[in-house]
Amino acid sequence: MSRPISLGAKAVAVALCATIVASCGTLPRSGPNKREIYAGSVQREGDAFVVTVNPRVTAATAVVPAAGFSTQFRNAGPLGADVIRPGDTLGLTVYENVSDGLLAPAGASASVLDELQVDDRGFIFVPYAGRIRAAGNTPDAVRQLITRRLDEQTPDPQVLVRRLAGDGATVSVVGAAGAQGVYPIERPTRTLTSMLASAGGVAIPPEVAKVTVTRGHLSETIFLKDLFAHPQLDIALRDGDRIFVENDTRAFTVLGATGAQSRLEFQTETLSAIEALAQVGGLNASIANPTGVFVFRNEPEEIAETVLGRDDLTGAQRLVYVLDLTEPNGMFEARDFLIRDGDTVYVTEAPIVGFNRTVAAIFGTLGSATSAAAAVGVQ
Known part of the structure; x- marks a missing residue:
């Protein structure tokens, strides 16, 4: 038959419970709560500006990727498809009005010169005409150059120039x-x-x-x-x-009380806060605090000054944007607020979650302490 728990054993159990209550801030959780994030604001001697998202802030931060051509x-x-360039290949046909021409074989009135490649300096070599500047000219201009050169040696030559397929x-x-x-x-x-x-x-x-x-x-x-x-x-x-x-190599990170925590790449050119949360399954309905959705970002100086209404900032600034999905326009604000490359989206836990976690820890430990005290009392 067990004996009643002694006063000393009860004191031990109470002391253990008090220790747990004092240390409840170190209980396991997904990250900081709203109070702790606000405590890190510049207004409270921290190093980040905490800003509530509204239409003005959304407009000031709606920066789309700078992509395009100058x-x-x-x-x-x-x-021009007809402009000849170094590396191109030309084909020439030369007609002469004599039976014994310069280029034509015996008994023929025309000679064909195929695969004349334009060299790196832009020239071709034509027998009896010498080096001809081809690059930068059209086939017709090259035809005139060759005709003038050959006209000095054969009467009234007729020249055709074709631009063949090449690697110009x-x-x-x-x-x-x-x-x-x-x-x-x-x-x-x-x-x-x-x-x-x-x-x-x-x-x-x-x-x-x-x-x-x-x-x-x-x-x-x-x-x-x-x-x-x-x-x-x-x-x-x-x-x-x-x-x-x-x-597209842009990416963002989602942490906290969401359906999943992950680093994700952009799936579209622009991405809103609502779409970012949707990619990880939305808020975790069991633990998420819809009044505490935060976006952490290093904001360029000019945008930070516009958001904060200041002109005395130097360099990039740490900004924490706050979205409250329970506000009348909260969902619209989250739908319009754009996520940018490198952003961290963080969802805090509801206050009741921390309370329940603390109570569970206390009573779990209290049961263990009571059992230990009872064992001591039995001895």
Whole structure:
């Protein structure tokens, strides 16, 4: 038969409970609560500005990715399909009005010179006419040059010049293209979209495809969907252009009381806070605090000054944007507030969750302490 628990044993149990209550702030949880986040604000001698999202803040932070082509790229006209360039191959036919011509074989009135390749300096060599400047000229201009040279040695020569397929003006297409390779700039492929089509299109979803064109030391990037939505951005290509197709590498992180915690890549060109939460299954209905959805971001100086209504900031600033989904317009604000590359979206836990966790810990430990005290009392 067990004996009643002694006063000493009860004191031990009470002391253990008091210790747990004093240390409840260290109980396991998904992250800081609202009070702790606000405690880190500049207003409370922290190093981050905590800002409630409203239409003015949403408008000031609605910065879309800076992707597109400069006027330098857009104003470059298409290459003339007939302009000869170094590396091109030409075909010549020369007709002479004599039976024993300079170039024609015996008994023939015409001679055919195929596969005359334009050298790196832009010249071709034609027998009896010498070196002819071909690069930068049209086939007709080259025909006139050759005719004048031969006219001095054979009466009234007639010359035909054809621009054959060659490896003169080319671009390279690499990355997530349908077929990577080096492609000539020909009449059907003088613009960016037509060249991409010639290379088999893109091998990734077009919603997240980015195209970078490098010309000399200048590189510019555009989203594929914008390229097709705005025909004026379908730039003309130049010899030596490099086209790189890649997946959008922007990403954000979601933590806290959500359906899942993960680092996610953008699936569309723009992404709202609501869409970001939806990608991880939304808020965890069992523990989430809908009044405490935070977006952590390093904001550029000019945007931070606009958001805060100040003009005395220096450099990028740490901003914490607060979304309260329970407000009358809270869902609309979250739908309109744009997430940017590198953002951290954090959802706090409801206060009752911490309370329940503390109570469970106390009473769980209290039961263990009471059992231990009872064991001591039995002895």
